[in-house]
Amino acid sequence: MNGSDLYFTEGKLRREIDEFKRNSRRSCVRVACITEDRTDTDDVILGITSKLDIPVKREENIVSHRVGPKNNDSPRQIIARITNYEVRHRLLKSSTQLRKIA
Numbered sequence: 001m002n003g004s005d006l007y008f009t010e011g012k013l014r015r016e017i018d019e020f021k022r023n024s025r026r027s028c029v030r031v032a033c034i035t036e037d038r039t040d041t042d043d044v045i046l047g048i049t050s051k052l053d054i055p056v057k058r059e060e061n062i063v064s065h066r067v068g069p070k071n072n073d074s075p076r077q078i079i080a081r082i083t084n085y086e087v088r089h090r091l092l093k094s095s096t097q098l099r100k101i102a
Helices: 003-027 041-051 085-093 095-101
Strands: 028-031 062-066 078-082
Touching: 003 028, 028 041, 028 085, 041 062, 041 078, 041 085, 078 085, 085 095
Parallel strands: none
Antiparallel strands: 028 078, 062 078
């Protein structure tokens, strides 16, 4: 392989990695302004979905965690990976109602 082949291959691999990262974030939902206490973040997400009348079972592989460094001024955001597309879609669609129940 010469230099131009390596440059072409590197560019192609970078694009594939970017696409892979973008697709892996597709099932994620970011939730902000939830106070930080000892509550499990999965329970927080399940509580939100139940308040919005979105039926979700704990077995549906909802994985969540807080992101960023702990800050005393404001709560960290929660990122939740919701593998069920219908649940994720309904949650995003009803996101305007979240302000009313918060």
